[in-house]
Amino acid sequence: MPDWRTLIAIGLLGLASYAMRAGGFLAADAIREGSIAARFLRLAPGNLFVAFVAAACLENGWPSVIGCICALATMAVTGKEWAALSVGCSAAALAAALLIR
Amino acid sequence: MPMAIISTDRPMFKPALTRVAFRRGFVAALPFIVSNGMAGVVMGVAYKGLGLGLAAAVLFSLVVYSATAQAVTLGMWTLSPPVAAMVVACIATNARYLVMGAHLHQLFGRLRRRVMLPIMFLLADASWVMTTADAERNGPDAGYLLGASVPMAIGWIAGTGLGYELPLKPGGPLAIAAALLPAAFVVTLLPTQWRGRKTVWPWGLSVTVALLISRLVGPNWAMLIGGGFGTAISMLRGDDA
Numbered sequence A: 001m002p003d004w005r006t007l008i009a010i011g012l013l014g015l016a017s018y019a020m021r022a023g024g025f026l027a028a029d030a031i032r033e034g035s036i037a038a039r040f041l042r043l044a045p046g047n048l049f050v051a052f053v054a055a056a057c058l059e060n061g062w063p064s065v066i067g068c069i070c071a072l073a074t075m076a077v078t079g080k081e082w083a084a085l086s087v088g089c090s091a092a093a094l095a096a097a098l099l100i101r
Numbered sequence B: 001m002p003m004a005i006i007s008t009d010r011p012m013f014k015p016a017l018t019r020v021a022f023r024r025g026f027v028a029a030l031p032f033i034v035s036n037g038m039a040g041v042v043m044g045v046a047y048k049g050l051g052l053g054l055a056a057a058v059l060f061s062l063v064v065y066s067a068t069a070q071a072v073t074l075g076m077w078t079l080s081p082p083v084a085a086m087v088v089a090c091i092a093t094n095a096r097y098l099v100m101g102a103h104l105h106q107l108f109g110r111l112r113r114r115v116m117l118p119i120m121f122l123l124a125d126a127s128w129v130m131t132t133a134d135a136e137r138n139g140p141d142a143g144y145l146l147g148a149s150v151p152m153a154i155g156w157i158a159g160t161g162l163g164y165e166l167p168l169k170p171g172g173p174l175a176i177a178a179a180l181l182p183a184a185f186v187v188t189l190l191p192t193q194w195r196g197r198k199t200v201w202p203w204g205l206s207v208t209v210a211l212l213i214s215r216l217v218g219p220n221w222a223m224l225i226g227g228g229f230g231t232a233i234s235m236l237r238g239d240d241a
Helices: A004-030 A034-058 A062-078 A081-100 B019-028 B032-050 B055-064 B068-074 B083-093 B096-108 B115-119 B125-138 B142-167 B173-194 B196-216 B221-235
Strands: none
Touching: A004 B068, A004 B083, A004 B096, A004 B115, A004 B221, A034 B096, A034 B125, A034 B173, A034 B196, A034 B221, A062 A081, A062 B173, A062 B221, A081 B221, B019 B125, B019 B142, B032 B055, B032 B125, B032 B142, B055 B125, B055 B142, B055 B173, B096 B115, B096 B125, B096 B196, B096 B221, B115 B142, B125 B142, B125 B173
């Protein structure tokens, strides 16, 4: 059984984590239609997506870069997510195996 | 009067919560059982190394349910945990969920809060990405968000427990391939966000800033700040989605 200090820490961290998840949803009620914030949120997803991919590639190295390029190329050619994911992850695993050697 | 951020110049969908969408999201996110499971295994191994018990390790992943926040607070853990500092770190690393939550309000703001707030507990980067893309294809359905979130949570929580019991060495080719899955999934969604040549500069700036922030500050802030800069450029140019 975890001690009380561990439980308190986990509980507070869980509370903080959930506050962030639910906070944006609740706070959006206060954002006016047509406001800068509303437009920002409409434009944000694509920019966040590419930033997410770039950071992930930097963190995980060349195998991730190769995997993402292969996944994007496969998606562009086939339009099938499952094919893009399979090719991308296989390429990353192969690159990792070769680079680790 | 404050209003919800639903644009009037876009097609209006009535948000729903359906079993069909739940199933569609669940099936689409099944690969995340493996990728989140692998990441969870690494976290479980790390928690064991800290001297936490199995119950505490699993509880951590169940209650906090955030790889970035857990990784950051893991580095701060001592015999007498600095709880206040850890909470601040948790808020900082999870601040991106504020943007995601506000964006989801555009899609599901008309659903009852008592329905949406429990679902928000399982919100993850990848489930938000998938839900955003699915809403563009099929209309907003919170069933998809819930369905896509469940396999991710199962993988993460079960992986933590498994990692605690089975100490495995991370860093091998399979672990790297599994770690790529979230990014690869996002890559497959990029075509849905492409708006032609006007996308080039904002995306270029998003990538550049994300790389700089990831290198200089840390990967936790890269998506939020990088994407924020790119979005700001889009706004200054007068773009709209």
